[in-house]
Amino acid sequence: MWQSLVRAIYLILTRDAALMEIVALSLRVTGTALLCSTILGIPLGVFLGLKRFIGRRMVIALMYTGMGFPPVVVGLFVYMLLSRSGPLGRLGWPIIPSLFTPAAMVVAQTIIAFPMVAGFTMAAVMSVDPGLRQQVQALGATPWQTALTILLEARIGVITSIIAGFGSIISEVGAVMMVGGNIEHSTRVLTTAIVLETSKGDFSLAMALGLILLGLAFVTNLAMLRFQGRALDR
């Protein structure tokens, strides 16, 4: 065990090429998926938090279900959609990603993280004092300005939603394994590489990958906490 740990640290310190390639792809896929989830999830969360409409409860129920979706089921769903005989794959449009590509992994991870971002954003927006909305409107805010103001007031909760979305995909293995295929130099990311190296018995590399995964999660969350700023200490 100690030998594995020492080798793991050596691989990290020497910036092993294979290791760096996996880390870079992981960051690219998770970062892109998180960006897509944020772009989709925050407006939906704000909308659901502020608007009352027929069917809202149903949409919220679906979103909550999405928050608890097992990644492997999402992987299966995306696999079926994008496979050549699937409803999207058979279209053959260039915009639709092919299976076993990083783009397909981004799609799967976006589907996993998006309900998290939307759900926590909605909760954050709903926790803002309802009187604020009327008072900013009374000061002359347009509907867009009102939504933006409430979003800014809910900023701690909104950043928490992004952290939750990040947490749900950085350590996820089922969906990326299924739609990415864990192909060397192409779709191998930290989690799928850990599974592979463990099954091969190369515990040093698996442990190095695990340490990096933990470190990445820690550093990223630390950076997001910084975004939450001093408000968190109040």
Added chain:
Amino acid sequence: MSEFIYLLRNVTKVYDGRCVLRVDYLGIRQGEIFAVVGPSGAGKSTLLRLLNFLEPPTTGHIRFLDAEFNPVQPMPLELRRRVTTVFQRPVLLDRSVWANVTYGLWLRGQRDSDALVRAVLDQVGLEALAHHRARTLSGGEAQRVALARAMVLQPDVLLLDEPTANLDPYNVGLIEDIVRTLNRDHGVTVVLVTHNVFQARRLAHRAALLLGGELIEVAEAEVFFQSPRDPRTKAFVRGEMVY
């Protein structure tokens, strides 16, 4: 142009099938302090929301300056922004006092108003607290921030919804003085909603009694408080329970 800045005709507001406000006719004069008194639940705050165009009437028309506001016709943004409200319970942004006071200017894209903001903060006695976090202020200070953020907008109409309820006499006096000054020196029309007859008497040029969503009596302050026509107004200004 009419002497009235607001003219309400056949206005009703219905929530969940219940009519909470019915005003057949009401004119509010430009440059006056108009007090609407009545017990809790009389429809006073609903009336203010309509006057601030925060929600449309269920039926009827509200004429403001030369524009019409009715169930199908919203008030244009430029005119809506000439009116603002100070609410009974101020909800401030979780930022500094300065950021709260400049918020309405930011909404209007006005960036170079530091001198105006300083002058207003000075007027409400909060210049020293400009960079304090607004949510750490006392109730009276918070209400003065709410008044300041309305004042910097230099509105034509200031709507006050029980602005001094639960405040200490010092803050009540301060806010009343500011309201008088705004009206006298800047010509701001003030609509004051309160259940405090004494405050209405101190400030208003004209007053109205709202009871069960209906206007019972509208009169010049002197008549309203000293020799009202309606027995319910008489009872209310005497401090008796009226329902």
